[in-house]
Every structure is written in structure tokens, then in C-alpha cells.
Amino acid sequence: MRLKSLLIAGAAFALSGAPALAQKWDMALAYSATNYHSEIAAEFAAEVTAKSDLEIVTHPSGSLFGGSEIFGAVRRGLAPIGERLISALGNENALYELDSVPFLATSFADAKKLYDASKPTLVSTLDEAGVHFLYSCPWPPQGFYSVRAADSLEAIEGLKFRAYNATTSKMAEGLGMLPTKIEAAELSQAFATGVAQSMISSGSTGFDRKLWEHVDYYYDVKAWLPRNMVIVNQGAWSGLDDATRAVITEAAATAEQNCWAKAEELDSWYVEQFKENGMNVGTLNADMTAAFETVGAELRDAWLERAGDAGKAVLEAYAQ
Ligand code: PCA
Numbered sequence: 043m044r045l046k047s048l049l050i051a052g053a054a055f056a057l058s059g060a061p062a063l064a065q066k067w068d069m070a071l072a073y074s075a076t077n078y079h080s081e082i083a084a085e086f087a088a089e090v091t092a093k094s095d096l097e098i099v100t101h102p103s104g105s106l107f108g109g110s111e112i113f114g115a116v117r118r119g120l121a122p123i124g125e126r127l128i129s130a131l132g133n134e135n136a137l138y139e140l141d142s143v144p145f146l147a148t149s150f151a152d153a154k155k156l157y158d159a160s161k162p163t164l165v166s167t168l169d170e171a172g173v174h175f176l177y178s179c180p181w182p183p184q185g186f187y188s189v190r191a192a193d194s195l196e197a198i199e200g201l202k203f204r205a206y207n208a209t210t211s212k213m214a215e216g217l218g219m220l221p222t223k224i225e226a227a228e229l230s231q232a233f234a235t236g237v238a239q240s241m242i243s244s245g246s247t248g249f250d251r252k253l254w255e256h257v258d259y260y261y262d263v264k265a266w267l268p269r270n271m272v273i274v275n276q277g278a279w280s281g282l283d284d285a286t287r288a289v290i291t292e293a294a295a296t297a298e299q300n301c302w303a304k305a306e307e308l309d310s311w312y313v314e315q316f317k318e319n320g321m322n323v324g325t326l327n328a329d330m331t332a333a334f335e336t337v338g339a340e341l342r343d344a345w346l347e348r349a350g351d352a353g354k355a356v357l358e359a360y361a362q
Contacts, residue, residue: 066097067278070116070124072109073226074250075102078304079179079270083125086177086272086297094289096282098123109225113273117172122278128164128178129268130207136348137167140356141180142209142268143345144338147360150306153180153267159359163352164271174279176294178271179301182244182309183264186334187257189239192326195333204229204238207268209341213242216337226251233257245312246305254319261326262313263334272297 069087071080080102087098107115112124113131129142140160141147147156157178165175192198195218203214205221214221219240224232226247232238233256240257242265248257272294279287316323326334346353 064095064097066099067122068106069098069100070104070106070112070121071100071102072104072112072125072127073102073247073270077102077246077250078301078308079125082179082297082301082304083272085300086293089293089296090286090290093293094286096286096290104225104227109227110223113173116273116275119275119277121275123176123272123274125270125272127206127268128271129209132208134171135167136345136350137163137352137356139207139209139345140349140353142207142266144209144213144265144341145335146266146342148183148264148266150180150267150302150309153269154302156360157269159362160356163356168271168273169276172276173273174276176272176274176290177298177301178269179298180267180269180305182246182305182312183262183267184242184244185248185263185265186261186326187241187243187248187253188259188261189257191259191322192261192330194329198240201240202236202238204232204241204243206241206243209266209345210242212341212344213265213334213337214240216340217333229253230255244309245316246308249312249315252319254316254321258320258322260313260316260321260323261330262323263326265334265338 069083071083073080080100084100087100091097107121107124109127110130112121112126115121116124129139131138141153141156147153168175186192188198188201190197190201199218201219203219203221204224205211205214206223211221211223222237224238229247229251233253242263248260313323
């Protein structure tokens with residue numbers, strides 16, 4: 043029996059020209075298992091596992107590496123594969139912040155257009171950083187959560203604001219709030235203890251973290267649609283045979299398509315859940331809309347300056 047399987051393995055080796063050894067990859071995810079990003083990553087992992095000799099096992103909720111560690115872990119090969127919020131990587135390169143430039147792309151259709159326009163640059167920038175890009179999926183449009191009714195700048199002045207990237211921190215500062223960076227996995231705790239009293243995020247994250255237990259107001263601002271991306275360590279990627287790489291690329295394309303559709307499908311459903319759980323859901327009044335837009339415009343200009351010619355080229359491609 044053992045001899046037989048050895049012979050079969052030997053034959054497989056001879057046919058493929060590469061050792062047919064089963065391999066396992068641990069995939070680092072920052073968000074909860076029941077979030078659609080994680081569910082689709084799990085479907086992606088299952089498809090690769092079923093169709094190749096590579097087993098991919100997902101680890102949601104930052105259980106393998108915390109959200110802020112995942113990019114570095116994949117780049118250094120501590121995790122072969124992982125998912126990260128792209129716009130949190132602004133310190134590496136301003137181009138990573140493109141999807142969170144305020145009020146640039148505020149619908150799913152425009153976010154997709156912006157993604158398509160920027161994808162070649164994103165892929166090559168990541169390549170230079172030592173990671174292979176697989177797919178990218180948006181969060182629903184970003185709204186504003188607040189423990190106080192946000193009727194005026196005075197009303198939100200001094201609120202402790204939970205930030206997830208540099209843009210959210212700067213929006214908060216511009217609006218007179220006090221930002222602190224907190225990963226989604228620690229959100230419930232932060233709001234429960236008063237470390238956070240406001241944030242800009244999607245209905246998706248507010249729903250996952252049952253924000254209605256701590257926050258009474260949600261404003262549907264549609265500030266931007268930030269995206270996650272799934273990336274692979276470059277060495278791990280080049281260590282795979284062509285057939286496995288093809289299976290992964292195909293599974294990634296399916297995951298990306300399903301994930302965009304899921305995000306759009308769930309968008310208004312999340313907000314319905316807020317209403318059912320007693321939150322006040324609405325839009326900002328005219329003064330507050332103008333205040334958000336003024337700060338947003340400053341951040342757009344600042345981003346363009348930092349992103350230079352490469353940023354300008356991407357915006358031109360988006361405008362076509
Ligand atoms: N949820 C993530 C990023 C953007 C979003 O909608 C978060 O709040 O961490």
C-alpha cells in the first residue's frame with residue numbers, strides 16, 4: 043500500500059516535473075469571520091484547496107497577525123498570504139491612499155472605475171514592495187458615527203474619534219475631534235470604554251461591532267469606499283508551479299467579483315439593521331455637509347501633492 047502510493051507520487055512527479063507535495067498556507071485576515079470580506083476569503087481558500095495541492099487556511103479577526111501587522115508579515119514571509127486595508131499603508135506610498143481620498147469616488151460604480159484606473163500602478167507598486175497582488179474588494183460607502191447629534195461643529199468638538207488610516211485621522215482633526223488609531227477587532231471595547239465616541243466607517247463595520255450598543259447617531263455621508271486587498275509574499279508566489287498559480291489567479295478573480303457584488307448588496311441592509319436596533323439614521327445637515335466637504339477638499343489637494351506625477355496620472359485615467 044505504501045509502496046503503491048510512493049509509486050503514484052513518483053509518477054505524478056514525473057508527469058508534472060515538480061514535486062506534488064501538499065503545501066499549507068496560513069492566510070491572515072483582520073476582520074471578523076462573519077464579515078463578507080472574510081467569508082469570501084474563506085470561499086477563495088476553499089476553492090484553491092479543492093483544485094490544487096495547496097491548502098489555504100484562513101485566520102480571521104486578527105488571530106494570526108493583527109490588522110496593522112499583516113502587510114509587513116506578508117512582505118517578510120512570516121505569513122505567505124493575507125488581507126489588508128490598502129489605505130492604511132499611506133506611510134509606505136501615497137498611492138495606497140487613493141481609494142480614501144475624500145469625496146473622489148463615492149458610489150460603487152465610481153469606486154470600481156477608480157480601482158480599474160489605478161490597478162496597474164497598484165500592482166506594480168506592490169510588486170516593488172515584494173508582494174504579489176491577488177484581488178481587491180471595497181467596503182460600503184463611509185458614514186459618520188457619533189455619540190452626539192452632529193448638528194454643528196460645536197456639537198462634535200473634542201469627541202474622541204476612532205481612526206483606521208491617516209485620512210480618517212486628518213478628517214477628524216479638521217472637524218475638531220481627537221483621533222486615535224484603533225483596529226476593527228478592538229472597536230467594541232474602545233466604544234464600550236469611551237476611548238472612542240465617533241468614527242468614519244461603513245455600515246458593515248458598525249454592524250459587525252454592534253455599534254448601536256454605544257452610539258446613537260449614524261450619518262450616511264458617502265465619503266469614499268476604501269478597499270481591502272489580498273496579497274501573497276513574492277517568494278511564496280514564485281515558489282509555486284504554474285498550474286497552482288493559475289488556480290489561485292482564477293479563484294482570486296471569482297472572489298473579487300463576488301465580493302464587490304456582496305458589498306453593494308449588503309450596503310443598505312446594514313443601515314436597516316441600525317434603524318431596527320434604535321439608532322438615529324440620517325444625513326448631515328447643510329452646514330455639516332459643507333464642513334465635511336471643506337476638510338475633504340483640503341485633504342484631496344494635500345494627497346495630490348504627496349502622490350506627485352504618479353497620482354496625477356491615475357486621476358487622469360480615472361477621469362477618462
Ligand atoms: N471598515 C473598516 C475599514 C473601512 C470600513 O468600512 C474599518 O472600520 O476598520
